[in-house]
Amino acid sequence: MKESNEQETVLHARNVHKTYGSKGGAQQVLKGIDLRVLRKEFVGIMGPSGSGKTTLLNVLATIDRASDGAIFIDNEDISTMSSAALSAFRRNKLGFIFQDYNLLDTLTVKENILLPLSLGKISKQRAEREFTAIAEVLGIRDLAHKYPYEISGGQKQRTAAGRALIHQPSIVFADEPTGALDSKSASSLLSVMDEVNRNRGVTIIMVTHDPVASSYCNRVVFLKDGKIYSELYRGEKSRQSFFKDIIDVQAVLGGDHIDGI
Amino acid sequence: MTVFDLALRSMRQNVKQYYLYFFALIFSMSLFFVFASLQHDTQVQRLLESSVNFSAAFQSAAVLLVVIIGIFTMSSNRIFLRRRSREIGLYQLIGLSKGWAARYLLMENLLLGLGALFAGILCGALISRLFVLILLELLHLDGMPAIDFSLPAAIETTFVFILVAVITSVQIITMIYRSTLLHLFQADRQPDLSSQSPTILTAIYAVLGIVLIGYGYELSGRMVDEQLVMNALLVMAATITGTYILFRVTIRWCFTWLRRRKNGHLGLYNSLSLAPLMHRMKGNANSLTLITVLSALTITLVTMAYSFYYSAEQDTRMAIPYDFTFENNPQDAQAFTADLESSGIPFKHYTVEAVRTTGVIHNPLDPADSREGSLLWLPAEQLQRAGGQLSVPAFGEAVEYDAWAQNAYDDIDLSGRYPTLIDLQSESQTKSYVLKELKVENLVNFDISGKQLAVSEATLDEIARRMSGTEHFEKVQIAAYLISDQAELALASSLYEKYRPDQYTATDFYSSYQTTLQTSGLLIFIAAFLGLSFLASTGSILYFKQMTEAEQEKQSFRTLRQLGFDEKMIMKGIMRKQMVVFLLPLCIGMLHSFFAVRAASFMIISDITIPTIISVGVYAAIYILFALFTLGYYRQVVNKALLL
Numbered sequence: 001m002k003e004s005n006e007q008e009t010v011l012h013a014r015n016v017h018k019t020y021g022s023k024g025g026a027q028q029v030l031k032g033i034d035l036r037v038l039r040k041e042f043v044g045i046m047g048p049s050g051s052g053k054t055t056l057l058n059v060l061a062t063i064d065r066a067s068d069g070a071i072f073i074d075n076e077d078i079s080t081m082s083s084a085a086l087s088a089f090r091r092n093k094l095g096f097i098f099q100d101y102n103l104l105d106t107l108t109v110k111e112n113i114l115l116p117l118s119l120g121k122i123s124k125q126r127a128e129r130e131f132t133a134i135a136e137v138l139g140i141r142d143l144a145h146k147y148p149y150e151i152s153g154g155q156k157q158r159t160a161a162g163r164a165l166i167h168q169p170s171i172v173f174a175d176e177p178t179g180a181l182d183s184k185s186a187s188s189l190l191s192v193m194d195e196v197n198r199n200r201g202v203t204i205i206m207v208t209h210d211p212v213a214s215s216y217c218n219r220v221v222f223l224k225d226g227k228i229y230s231e232l233y234r235g236e237k238s239r240q241s242f243f244k245d246i247i248d249v250q251a252v253l254g255g256d257h258i259d260g261i
Numbered sequence: 262m263t264v265f266d267l268a269l270r271s272m273r274q275n276v277k278q279y280y281l282y283f284f285a286l287i288f289s290m291s292l293f294f295v296f297a298s299l300q301h302d303t304q305v306q307r308l309l310e311s312s313v314n315f316s317a318a319f320q321s322a323a324v325l326l327v328v329i330i331g332i333f334t335m336s337s338n339r340i341f342l343r344r345r346s347r348e349i350g351l352y353q354l355i356g357l358s359k360g361w362a363a364r365y366l367l368m369e370n371l372l373l374g375l376g377a378l379f380a381g382i383l384c385g386a387l388i389s390r391l392f393v394l395i396l397l398e399l400l401h402l403d404g405m406p407a408i409d410f411s412l413p414a415a416i417e418t419t420f421v422f423i424l425v426a427v428i429t430s431v432q433i434i435t436m437i438y439r440s441t442l443l444h445l446f447q448a449d450r451q452p453d454l455s456s457q458s459p460t461i462l463t464a465i466y467a468v469l470g471i472v473l474i475g476y477g478y479e480l481s482g483r484m485v486d487e488q489l490v491m492n493a494l495l496v497m498a499a500t501i502t503g504t505y506i507l508f509r510v511t512i513r514w515c516f517t518w519l520r521r522r523k524n525g526h527l528g529l530y531n532s533l534s535l536a537p538l539m540h541r542m543k544g545n546a547n548s549l550t551l552i553t554v555l556s557a558l559t560i561t562l563v564t565m566a567y568s569f570y571y572s573a574e575q576d577t578r579m580a581i582p583y584d585f586t587f588e589n590n591p592q593d594a595q596a597f598t599a600d601l602e603s604s605g606i607p608f609k610h611y612t613v614e615a616v617r618t619t620g621v622i623h624n625p626l627d628p629a630d631s632r633e634g635s636l637l638w639l640p641a642e643q644l645q646r647a648g649g650q651l652s653v654p655a656f657g658e659a660v661e662y663d664a665w666a667q668n669a670y671d672d673i674d675l676s677g678r679y680p681t682l683i684d685l686q687s688e689s690q691t692k693s694y695v696l697k698e699l700k701v702e703n704l705v706n707f708d709i710s711g712k713q714l715a716v717s718e719a720t721l722d723e724i725a726r727r728m729s730g731t732e733h734f735e736k737v738q739i740a741a742y743l744i745s746d747q748a749e750l751a752l753a754s755s756l757y758e759k760y761r762p763d764q765y766t767a768t769d770f771y772s773s774y775q776t777t778l779q780t781s782g783l784l785i786f787i788a789a790f791l792g793l794s795f796l797a798s799t800g801s802i803l804y805f806k807q808m809t810e811a812e813q814e815k816q817s818f819r820t821l822r823q824l825g826f827d828e829k830m831i832m833k834g835i836m837r838k839q840m841v842v843f844l845l846p847l848c849i850g851m852l853h854s855f856f857a858v859r860a861a862s863f864m865i866i867s868d869i870t871i872p873t874i875i876s877v878g879v880y881a882a883i884y885i886l887f888a889l890f891t892l893g894y895y896r897q898v899v900n901k902a903l904l905l
């Protein structure tokens with residue numbers, strides 16, 4: 001293993017294009033994205049609605065294939081990996097928080113969260129410990145035996161977060177994880193993600209509309225019309241001043257309304 | 262735009278949504294049309310006129326067919342409506358009234374139904390000829406069937422269509438007026454929650470289901486007595502209710518217990534089988550019960566009919582061991598011998614000297630129940646020489662032979678009645694003989710009257726001596742013929758015809774066999790027709806239901822694939838679910854029919870293990886085919902899940 005872990009690239013996208021539809025009604029959504037994500041980085045992706053954030057996330061997360069360009073994860077070109085290898089990779093190494101939660105209606109909160117651990121070699125006791133710990137942090141322990149239709153949108157989102165983190169993935173992809181949360185729940189979820197990122201060294205790539213959420217990141221990438229418009233690094237700045245920077249870029253970018261802090 | 266225009270337009274746009282329901286309607290209509298055409302076919306009509314049994318069988322089959330068509334269209338319509346509940350909710354959301362939505366759906370239903378009626382009659386007309394051919398082949402009748410369209414059949418089919426249209430319309434109206442908007446939109450979201458906490462009461466219910474089925478099985482083993490109809494109804498009620506409770510409570514109870522034990526650590530495979538099964542347990546209970554009962558019914562029906570057909574020859578042979586016999590008629594026998602010789606038919610001829618008396622047979626179980634009747638005493642040694650397979654009883658002992666013994670008494674178990682005594686009264690004294698046992702076959706043809714009793718020649722001599730003066734005593738000389746070459750039987754039978762004492766009932770082996778073959782041929786045809794219709798309906802109901810569930814679970818499959826579970830893993834879980842959905846009703850249905858066949862098997866003399874295995878095997882094979890189709894459909898859905 002290389003020692004310079006601070007500089008190690010986990011994910012590298014090169015000139016990624018994505019086109020939806022066939023030639024006649026083709027719509028180019030990603031128009032050449034270059035992005036390099038380092039290990040242990042917490043990257044935010046922002047941009048107006050329809051700018052291609054979810055699409056980019058899906059392509060990076062190997063859920064969708066790029067039309068053109070190359071993506072390397074741990075220096076391996078994913079376009080050359082078989083779909084079985086990609087599945088195994090997603091199952092073991094990646095965690096997902098989807099924009100519309102994608103919980104299984106037929107499973108309880110606990111069953112949903114424990115799903116990624118099935119087929120793995122983790123003992124039941126350890127799984128139980130992991131679950132208790134994560135449910136405690138996310139504040140959904142009391143909901144363990146409830147079904148998705150019985151809980152609120154925010155509780156669903158926290159359940160989805162639990163499912164994304166339970167198997168200790170090396171990269172977590174989050175699509176607007178705070179979209180349905182009030183500011184208090186949002187900040188507690190973000191603290192969890194921050195903690196996971198700092199202490200466990202999990203790389204996080206998060207799409208968000210919320211400048212508060214993205215102020216937790218090390219870096220924010222702005223998308224516009226399928227291209228990277230600009231990037232902001234937090235560096236040694238405080239969260240408040242990083243937040244102001246983000247708002248400034250957003251104002252120029254337009255499209256999104258701005259909520260106060 | 263009128264409701265009519267909209268219905269027509271939406272129909273054209275949504276053929277894909279409709280095609281299942283449409284197919285179900287067409288299938289039902291053509292099925293009934295084929296059956297009605299058969300009933301009105303001139304050749305078949307001639308057959309029906311010849312026997313009351315035939316027309317009764319056809320009539321009851323028609324009723325059963327209408328019932329199954331009703332059940333089938335209702336189930337498909339329910340599935341169809343559920344699939345469209347969102348659309349129906351949407352109409353109301355944009356401000357259209359419930360009345361409008363009802364009118365719209367009714368109009369659409371009527372148009373679909375009329376289309377299906379025409380298509381069904383057309384398909385039916387094309388294939389009904391084929392069915393007539395199969396029927397005539399089974400009955401060993403020749404003659405090309407006439408190729409004409411049956412108008413009365415079309416009219417009857419239209420009546421059935423009206424019935425179906427009324428039922429489905431009522432269904433649509435209740436569905437629209439009963440359900441709330443939220444209900445329409447969340448049709449599939451909410452799990453069936455009443456399963457959450459197993460209480461003592463549900464535990465009692467859970468056991469009750471099994472007890473009821475057990476009681477039904479137990480009763481079926483001893484139901485053949487004076488209250489046969491009452492008992493049969495009781496058995497059916499107990500098993501059907503038990504089956505419903507089994508699916509509704511017992512199995513759910515097991516599932517809940519299993520899931521609870523997992524305490525959240527469900528794993529992928531259970532998440533794809535146990536969880537969705539429990540999610541829809543209430544709806545599934547109805548359809549699984551229906552399918553179990555229909556499977557049991559079909560298997561029993563087909564097994565019994567096939568057993569009749571299969572054992573026709575053996576059963577006839579047991580009742581009529583000799584091809585031809587003459588009783589006390591040496592002139593005719595001699596003439597017949599001459600006829601056979603001049604036609605060059607090889608044969609064996611035997612003469613058996615028996616006696617007939619009256620006597621009283623005691624019932625050891627009930628001293629008051631002793632029966633007086635005509636007894637035919639047959640010498641065992643002579644029968645042995647005449648090709649009979651029997652041993653010679655000891656002096657003073659007799660063995661009873663009766664091919665129809667199981668029908669003769671009310672109770673199925675006859676072993677308690679033997680050994681017993683036969684009293685023969687001559688002048689003033691009574692002598693008893695031991696009746697050792699009963700054998701379920703005949704020693705001589707059934708038309709030679711009297712209870713057939715085999716004794717040794719010494720015993721026979723003594724009986725003849727003692728009884729010769731009594732009122733009903735009679736010496737019986739039996740001339741028996743066996744034709745060595747089976748191919749000559751038909752010719753021999755026609756030679757025999759002019760000696761037949763009674764012109765209407767045939768007593769020779771060949772003619773009886775032909776009659777049995779025709780009856781059982783018709784029986785097996787009707788059973789196979791009904792069986793296939795039942796099977797197609799149950800299979801289709803399951804297939805439709807699973808298809809709809811696959812659509813509903815598409816999002817889950819997609820999520821699972823995104824989380825990194827590949828197609829093989831997901832299919833493994835789905836396979837588990839399909840095992841429960843398809844195999845559980847099949848196995849329970851087979852168990853039900855096992856007991857039903859056992860209870861009904863007294864109607865057949867021969868052993869029916871082989872025909873039972875064959876008909877159950879054929880049923881299971883076609884049924885499994887539907888399961889494979891379903892799995893194929895699921896595979897497609899899982900495959901495409903990621904590309905959305």
Ligand SMILES: Nc1ncnc2c1ncn2[C@@H]1O[C@H](COP(=O)(O)OP(=O)(O)OP(=O)(O)O)[C@@H](O)[C@H]1O
Pocket residue numbers: 020021027029047048049050051052053054055056099905
């Ligand atoms: N499966 C698809 N087929 C065709 N077009 C699609 C598909 N998915 C997304 N698009 C189009 O691609 C564009 C970008 O969609 P995307 O979901 O990436 O936007 P987004 O940035 O995530 O927006 P939002 O903030 O609203 O979630 C949109 O114009 C959308 O219409």
Ligand SMILES: [Mg+2]
Pocket residue numbers: 053054055099175
């Ligand atoms: Mg999005």
